[in-house]
Amino acid sequence: MTLLDEIKKDGEILEINFGPQHPSTHGVFRMRVLLEGETVRELKPVMGYLHRNQEQIAENTTYAGIVGFTDRMDYINALSNNFSYCLTAEKLASIEVPERAAYIRIIMAELARLINHSAAVGFLLNDLGSFFTPLLYALRERERILDVFEAVTGSRMMCNYFRFGGVKRDLDEDSLAAIKTIVRKFPRFLDEFETLLTSNEILCMRCQNVGVLPADLAVNAGITGPTLRASGVNYDIRKIDRYGLYDRFDFKVPLGKKGDVYDRYYIRILEMRESVKILEQALQALPAGDFIHPKTAPLLRNPRNFKPPVGEAYGRTESPKGELGFYLVSDGTPQPWRCHVRAPSLINLSALEAMCLGQKIADIMIILGSIDIVLGETDR
Amino acid sequence: MKYTENNSTIDPSLRDEMTKQNVFVTTLDFIYNWGRRSSIWPMQFGLACCAIEMIAAAAARYDIARFGAELFRASPRQADLMIVAGTVTKKMAPNVVRLFNQMAEPKYVIAMGACAVSGGPFADGYNVLRGIDRFIPVDVYIPGCPPRPEVLLHGLMQLQKKIDSQSIQKAEWYQKGLKREFPIPELGPHGLVPKFNPEVWQPPETDNRAKHYGHVIRIGKKTKAPNLEPAVSAPPSPNPSAGA
Amino acid sequence: MPSMINSLKDALEKKFPGIKLRILRDSLLLEDPQDLTRVAQHVKESPAFRLDYLSSVTASDFLDYLETIYHFYSMEKKSGPWVLRVRVPRENARVPSLTPLYQSAELQEREAYDLFGILYEGHPDLRRLFLWEGFEGHPLLKNYEQENADTLEARDVEWLEAHGVKVPETMKKNAAELKASGKRALVEKPTEPRQA
Numbered sequence: 132m133t134l135l136d137e138i139k140k141d142g143e144i145l146e147i148n149f150g151p152q153h154p155s156t157h158g159v160f161r162m163r164v165l166l167e168g169e170t171v172r173e174l175k176p177v178m179g180y181l182h183r184n185q186e187q188i189a190e191n192t193t194y195a196g197i198v199g200f201t202d203r204m205d206y207i208n209a210l211s212n213n214f215s216y217c218l219t220a221e222k223l224a225s226i227e228v229p230e231r232a233a234y235i236r237i238i239m240a241e242l243a244r245l246i247n248h249s250a251a252v253g254f255l256l257n258d259l260g261s262f263f264t265p266l267l268y269a270l271r272e273r274e275r276i277l278d279v280f281e282a283v284t285g286s287r288m289m290c291n292y293f294r295f296g297g298v299k300r301d302l303d304e305d306s307l308a309a310i311k312t313i314v315r316k317f318p319r320f321l322d323e324f325e326t327l328l329t330s331n332e333i334l335c336m337r338c339q340n341v342g343v344l345p346a347d348l349a350v351n352a353g354i355t356g357p358t359l360r361a362s363g364v365n366y367d368i369r370k371i372d373r374y375g376l377y378d379r380f381d382f383k384v385p386l387g388k389k390g391d392v393y394d395r396y397y398i399r400i401l402e403m404r405e406s407v408k409i410l411e412q413a414l415q416a417l418p419a420g421d422f423i424h425p426k427t428a429p430l431l432r433n434p435r436n437f438k439p440p441v442g443e444a445y446g447r448t449e450s451p452k453g454e455l456g457f458y459l460v461s462d463g464t465p466q467p468w469r470c471h472v473r474a475p476s477l478i479n480l481s482a483l484e485a486m487c488l489g490q491k492i493a494d495i496m497i498i499l500g501s502i503d504i505v506l507g508e509t510d511r
Numbered sequence: 512m513k514y515t516e517n518n519s520t521i522d523p524s525l526r527d528e529m530t531k532q533n534v535f536v537t538t539l540d541f542i543y544n545w546g547r548r549s550s551i552w553p554m555q556f557g558l559a560c561c562a563i564e565m566i567a568a569a570a571a572r573y574d575i576a577r578f579g580a581e582l583f584r585a586s587p588r589q590a591d592l593m594i595v596a597g598t599v600t601k602k603m604a605p606n607v608v609r610l611f612n613q614m615a616e617p618k619y620v621i622a623m624g625a626c627a628v629s630g631g632p633f634a635d636g637y638n639v640l641r642g643i644d645r646f647i648p649v650d651v652y653i654p655g656c657p658p659r660p661e662v663l664l665h666g667l668m669q670l671q672k673k674i675d676s677q678s679i680q681k682a683e684w685y686q687k688g689l690k691r692e693f694p695i696p697e698l699g700p701h702g703l704v705p706k707f708n709p710e711v712w713q714p715p716e717t718d719n720r721a722k723h724y725g726h727v728i729r730i731g732k733k734t735k736a737p738n739l740e741p742a743v744s745a746p747p748s749p750n751p752s753a754g755a
Numbered sequence: 756m757p758s759m760i761n762s763l764k765d766a767l768e769k770k771f772p773g774i775k776l777r778i779l780r781d782s783l784l785l786e787d788p789q790d791l792t793r794v795a796q797h798v799k800e801s802p803a804f805r806l807d808y809l810s811s812v813t814a815s816d817f818l819d820y821l822e823t824i825y826h827f828y829s830m831e832k833k834s835g836p837w838v839l840r841v842r843v844p845r846e847n848a849r850v851p852s853l854t855p856l857y858q859s860a861e862l863q864e865r866e867a868y869d870l871f872g873i874l875y876e877g878h879p880d881l882r883r884l885f886l887w888e889g890f891e892g893h894p895l896l897k898n899y900e901q902e903n904a905d906t907l908e909a910r911d912v913e914w915l916e917a918h919g920v921k922v923p924e925t926m927k928k929n930a931a932e933l934k935a936s937g938k939r940a941l942v943e944k945p946t947e948p949r950q951a
Contacts, residue, residue, distance in 0.1 A: 151606055154555050154585040158562070159603055179885035180603040181559055184636035186870075187895060191635070200632065206560035270570040288560065288657055350807050350830050353859025366830050441737045442780065445811070445826055445836055458813055458824070462737030473811040473826075477866075481858050507559055510885060602887055637894050637901045638886065694918040700891040701902045701939075705911035709922050714905040732948050733897075736817040739779050 143167050147492070151180045155258050155496050158506030162495070169491045174484045178477070181510040189470035194220055195295070195434035197470065202289040204472065205508045207250055208243035210280075211450040213293035218374060219446030219457040220295050224439035226427055231420035232297035233376040238310065238413050239292065240448075241406040242280075245317065246273045247451035248357075248399040248406075249324075255396060255500040256328070259337060265328060272320050275313055282306050294431055297423030307414070314410045321403055329397065338393035342486045342498035345390065352481040356453030357398045358502055362390030368449035375448075379416075380409045392494075395501040402451075435465045452503055453479055472511055476504035540678050547591075547617070548671040550579035554590035556610070559597030561624035561657045568660035578667055587613040592670070594663075595649075598626035598633055599640045601703050605695050611647045612692040616684035619674075621666055622649045625656045632656065634720070637702070645707035647693055763804065763837060770797055782824070782838035791841055792851045792877075798827065798837070799856060805831045809853065812863035814871040816897050821848050821873055843873065845896075852878040870895040901942040909934035 145166045151159040159180035165173040185204065189197050201216045202209040214236060221228065228236070253269035277287045283306045284290040284299070292299050302310075328334055344354070346362045359366060367384045369377040385401035387394030430436050439461045447456035453475025460469040479502050486498050521536050529536060557565055569575045569583065584590040587610045599607055611620065622643055625631035630641035643649065650673060653666040683689055693711070696703040707714075760783055764776050767783075771793065775786035785791060798806045806827040815822045820842045828835030841850055852875035853860040864875045865884040872893035875881055883890065892899055907915075907922070912930045915922050933940060 151603060152556060152610060159558055179638075179883075179887070180600060180606075181598060182600055182602065182638045182885040183559075183598055183633040184638050184894065185633070187636060188633065203560055203632070206563060267571050270567060271572070274567070274570075274572050287659065288563065348858070351858050353809055353857070364830060366833075371833050441739070443739065443782075445838070447810070454810065456811055456826075458811065458826075460737060460739075460815060462733070462735070464733065466733075468733070468737050469815045471811070471813040471815075473813075477862055478859055481862055602885075637899075641904060694915075694920060697914075698887045698889060699910070700889055702904065705915050706902075706904050706907060708920060709907070709915070709926060710920055713923070718905070732944070732946055734948055736819065 144172065149495070155254075155500070157254070157499065157504055160499075160504070160506055160509070162499075164492070164495065166492060169493075171487050171490055171492060171495060174487045174495070176480055176483060178506075178510055181506045183507075183511065185511045186470055186472065189467060191466060193434040193465045194437050194439070194467060195431050197467075198293065199289070199291045201472075202291055203507055204474070204511060205450065205452060205455070205476070205505050206288060207505055208247035208451055209288055209290050210239050210243040210292060211247075211448065212455060213291065214240050214375075215446060215448040215450060215455045216457050217293045217295055218448060219444050219459050220439070222446050223442060223444040223459050223461055224295070224437070226296045226424060228297055228375070229421040229424055230376070230418050232422050232424075234413050234417050235298050235302055235422060236293065236375055237377065237380070238302075238410060238417075239280075239283075239298075241410050241413070242276050242310070242313075244406045244451045245403055246276050248403050249273055251451075251500075251503040252324070252328075252396060252399055255392075255497065255503075256334075258496045258500040259334065261333075265324065268320070268324060268327075272317070279306055279309050279313065282309070294423055294427070295437070296427035297421065299423075301422040307417075310410070311414055314407055314414065317407050318404065321400060321407075325400060329400070334396075335393065337494075338391065338396060338497065338501075340389070340391050341490060341494050342392045342501065343390050344482060344486055348482055348485060349390070352485075353478045354453070354482055356449070356451070356475055356479070356503075357402060358395055358453070358479055360384065361387035361394040361398045363387060368447060368454055372447070374446075380412050382406075382409050392497055392501040395503075399503075438463055438465055447473070450475065452476055452505070452508070455508075472508075474508040474511060476506070476508040477510075480504060480509065543679055544675045544677060548674040551592045551619070551667070551670070551674075552582050552584050552590050553580055553592040553594050554587055554610070554614070555583045555585055556593055556607075557596045558599065558603065559624075559626065561596035561626070564657045564660055565594060565596045565623065565663060568663045573660035573664060575664065575667070578664065578671070580667065587611075588615060590614060591617065592619045592621065594621045594623050595627040595643045596623040598624075598631060599643045600638050601640050602638065602698065604640050604643075604646060604703060605697065607643060608646050608693055608695045612695070616689075616691065617682070619650045619670060620647055621651045621653060621663075621670060623653045623655075623663060623666070624658060625654055628652045628654055640703070642712075645712045646696060648711055759834075760837070763798070766801070766803060767794060767797065770801075779840065782840050784840045784842070786842075788841045788843055788850050791839075791853070792856075794839070795825075795853055795856055804837075805829050806835075806837055807831060808835075809857040809859050810836070812853070812860050812867060814867040814873055814895075816871060816895065818897060820844055821871055823850050823867060823873060825853070848873040849876055850874070851876050852881075854878050869893070872896065900939070900944075903940040903942050906930075906933075906940040908940055 147164045147166055149162040151161045161177040163175045164171055185200050198213055201212040204212050249269040249272055253266035256265040280290055281287050284292040344362050346364050349359050349362045363386055365386055382405045385398050387398050441463045443460045445458045447454050455475055456473035458471040459467050462468040487495050526536055575581055622628050627643050630639055633639045634641050651666045651670045653662055655662055760778055760781055774790055777784045798804045806829045808828045808830045810828050811826040813824050823841045825839040827837040843850055850873055852864055864878055867873055868881055869883040869885055870893055907926045907930050909930045912922050912927055
């Protein structure tokens with residue numbers, strides 16, 4: 132008999148439902164937990180409360196129209212999804228991206244990484260109980276970056292900025308100056324954040340050795356992103372696939388040692404520092420030129436002219452949550468035959484049960500917070 | 512709608528006299544509504560992307576605490592206002608109605624974002640409910656995708672004006688035997704059973720979406736699956752408009 | 756890169772003589788779905804490939820058949836993507852499950868079952884992932900019929916009357932007509948291909 136059967140025989144199991152509406156800000160995610168006292172014995176996630184059938188919509192929309200829907204998948208950092216999708220469509224139709232456009236894309240993608248990681252750390256600390264103070268600091272920095280997004284793309288969150296072959300609009304002088312100010316002041320915010328948090332006794336005691344994810348389980352379960360690197364596996368798609376001119380930038384890939392919640396939190400702080408480095412280099416080296424490939428610009432005015440050749444393509448990028456991949460099958464018409472999203476938030480949950488077994492009930496929320504999921508991507 | 516004013520039928524000079532003696536004259540409605548509208552406590556009910564804008568509205572820049580609403584309660588029993596922020600799917604709809612039933616009167620609902628108002632960009636789907644107002648009555652609709660935090664504050668102010676215009680004598684929640692609970696839909700084999708509640712919402716006569724959007728006409732039926740057979744990929748054409 | 760997938764084909768033909776494989780653009784098609792388990796085990800453990808990371812399991816509906824497509828990468832050797840495909844007919848779509856070998860396939864196979872109806876044999880817990888338990892039909896198939904959410908049907912009218920809600924007469928009449936003719940209220944789908 133397994134341990135679970137023995138406990139069930141004694142009649143001490145309590146089934147608790149962390150229902151779709153609960154005060155943790157990750158969205159409508161439900162977990163059915165079997166508890167013995169305060170220890171977790173089984174955990175089954177239930178998803179689908181935000182299943183907005185984006186794959187079905189993608190089969191009925193033109194390629195250019197889908198860019199707007201990709202924003203709404205990982206809605207905290209909308210621009211990274213645009214990047215991944217445009218990369219895949221460019222692979223499908225063999226479109227090149229001019230140099231200035233590639234640099235602008237990297238600048239926007241790294242700014243999106245900054246807002247995602249600061250929001251992720253803020254929400255994790257919300258779950259830990261420090262209700263709203265670190266989140267307020269993180270949202271303050273996020274607002275500065277969202278102002279830049281609004282000036283450049285027209286919208287704070289759902290930017291819909293990337294196009295096949297480049298971006299929609301050029302970066303003007305004011306926005307460039309604003310980005311330079313942000314990049315100059317961001318390390319000071321990180322220092323302030325770290326002074327409050329990194330050697331904080333409560334954080335250390337609650338987060339160290341909690342929710343340990345061993346490296347071989349992480350690789351087998353398909354986990355990517357900061358969660359994987361916190362377990363010590365060196366796999367960063369920016370360094371491996373070298374897409375979009377990332378090989379011109381000099382940045383390190385931080386790795387963790389133990390793979391517990393504290394490592395996952397600290398890796399995000401270190402990754403923010405590396406992103407600031409990339410941004411400094413990109414801003415310095417930003418060349419002049421076209422912001423979109425001249426052949427695609429008139430095409431996209433009438434999206435129904437974009438008919439890629441019959442074929443399939445799988446493109447992936449290192450989104451702040453992990454590996455975001457798009458799988459497109461084209462049949463020569465302006466609408467794709469199949470568009471599948473390989474969502475990191477869904478696959479990072481494969482190991483949730485393994486991480487939570489044997490932990491206390493209060494630790495489930497922080498383990499979930501440290502994986503950093505967003506339900507728009509999990510359920511698509 | 513304007514905020515109601517504190518005008519009673521007392522002679523102004525008499526009122527000034529009384530103010531000097533620390534006596535304040537007003538109507539009961541005014542004080543009652545002022546208290547209610549100045550401290551509306553919302554329930555934490557963010558479903559999707561609009562929730563992030565709701566949190567940004569509660570953060571330091573677009574402070575919702577100025578309106579007395581910074582205390583987001585986790586439990587529906589303690590909340591006055593349910594801000595449905597984000598897409599309501601058919602799987603989630605019974606939970607939304609259940610939570611609405613659990614709130615204590617007087618209760619209000621704000622539908623924030625295009626998805627909660629009418630299905631939004633995802634309205635064509637098999638799992639998306641076209642607007643939460645099919646099952647529960649909504650007081651304020653806030654369109655946008657996502658609406659900026661200032662728009663949410665504007666919506667909150669409109670709700671405050673609506674509360675101001677309510678009167679104790681005609682209040683629904685003080686009537687005898689009132690049960691403002693709505694039946695909770697169930698998950699059926701193809702969608703929700705029932706699809707909407709006819710007492711709360713009825714479909715309009717003309718189907719505006721089909722008339723103006725008409726994606727049926729634009730897509731056309733696809734009869735042939737793509738054939739990935741050729742062993743060698745077609746040579747990449749530098750001009751992407753070469754097409755089929 | 757054609758050379759990558761050719762080397763995989765050669766290695767598999769050497770290890771399992773008689774296996775039926777075909778190269779399709781940049782991917783490898785396994786003609787017999789039952790070969791999938793031993794092929795996956797070989798690529799995971801053989802020192803030449805060491806494909807330890809199953810990145811994506813997805814399914815696709817090609818009208819005559821259904822396909823499951825696997826994307827493998829190697830974290831150790833930092834190579835990839837290696838694409839495998841398996842085809843099954845629509846009526847009896849059964850594919851062996853890769854969950855015992857790769858845990859990342861667990862949730863993705865559930866999703867493919869939910870949306871396409873492909874049964875993965877050997878999966879520890881094959882249930883629907885996004886839709887609820889009583890849902891009938893698999894939505895992403897090309898012949899799925901979606902319900903029309905603006906018309907009440909007979910079942911809805913019965914439920915509403917049982918719960919004490921008044922239904923207008925016109926809606927009741929429409930629902931009764933639909934039930935009498937045996938049809939369901941469906942979303943209009945295009946019937947003809949679009950003229951170029």
